[in-house]
Amino acid sequence: MSPQSAILLLHRGTGAVLAAFICLHLVNHVLLAIDPALAFGFMDRFRQVYRQPAVEAVLLLAVLLQLLGGAALARRGGALPARISGYYLLFFLLVHVTAVLWGRLGMGLDTDIRFAAAGLRSWPSIAFFAPYYFLAVLAVCFHVGLGVSRHAGARARTVTLAAGTVGLLMGTAIVGGMLALA
Numbered sequence: 001m002s003p004q005s006a007i008l009l010l011h012r013g014t015g016a017v018l019a020a021f022i023c024l025h026l027v028n029h030v031l032l033a034i035d036p037a038l039a040f041g042f043m044d045r046f047r048q049v050y051r052q053p054a055v056e057a058v059l060l061l062a063v064l065l066q067l068l069g070g071a072a073l074a075r076r077g078g079a080l081p082a083r084i085s086g087y088y089l090l091f092f093l094l095v096h097v098t099a100v101l102w103g104r105l106g107m108g109l110d111t112d113i114r115f116a117a118a119g120l121r122s123w124p125s126i127a128f129f130a131p132y133y134f135l136a137v138l139a140v141c142f143h144v145g146l147g148v149s150r151h152a153g154a155r156a157r158t159v160t161l162a163a164g165t166v167g168l169l170m171g172t173a174i175v176g177g178m179l180a181l182a
């Protein structure tokens with residue numbers, strides 16, 4: 001097996017672990033637009049799972065491997081849309097996960113949804129944080145959709161379009177919910 005195929009296989013595997021977390025993470029944030037109490041209740045229960053040290057260690061290791069593997073894949077090739085969405089995820093995840101860990105461990109804050117929504121409270125930080133979150137949701141849905149579409153044969157285009165549409169709708173709902181909370 002070539003190094004490129006091995007990295008792609010790893011990226012697919014760690015991508016599946018991460019995608020499971022991200023899916024629930026984003027559903028959690030979409031709930032904010034429906035009923036904030038529901039979103040906070042969901043986070044309380046979801047935290048009991050992913051905040052267990054072993055689970056969190058696996059999650060953070062998956063993020064690290066995804067960033068390193070993804071960067072290696074993008075340097076050696078890959079379709080342009082996969083590289084563009086991948087590079088945005090690289091930027092977002094580095095900033096996002098560092099901010100969350102620094103907020104929690106460095107500053108002793110409760111890094112719940114209010115922590116994330118704080119950036120949308122005032123000008124000029126809102127001009128950065130609204131597109132920053134919106135594009136992250138769009139990029140992750142589109143990027144995973146592109147990956148799945150490679151194995152979807154004649155339905156490839158439909159899968160990519162559907163994933164992009166889900167990203168647009170979820171991104172709008174999440175940023176809308178965060179603005180209402182802020």
Ligand code: HEM
Pocket residue numbers: 022025029047050056059060063089093096097100104110111112113114115116117133134136137140174
């Ligand atoms: C777009 C709206 C998003 C918001 C508002 C948001 C908010 C948050 C918050 C508040 C936390 C801290 C959770 C806690 O303290 O228990 C967190 C953690 C995290 N988020 Fe996000 N997130 C968003 C999108 C994403 C996306 C798109 C990804 C991945 C591509 C992602 C990956 C992660 C990861 C890996 C963690 C660390 C979990 C941990 O080990 O504590 N997030 N996010």
Ligand code: HEM
Pocket residue numbers: 008011012014015016018019066067069070071073074077078079082083085086087089090140143144146147148150
């Ligand atoms: C939330 C994080 C990420 C997830 C869930 C994810 C998931 C995936 C999936 C499922 C594939 C398709 C694999 C296949 O063909 O079976 C893929 C491909 C790819 N990813 Fe990621 N990825 C993530 C982050 C990144 C990052 C940070 C980069 C860095 C630029 C990146 C770059 C790429 C590239 C270039 C490909 C295409 C590889 C090729 O066609 O040869 N990904 N990704």
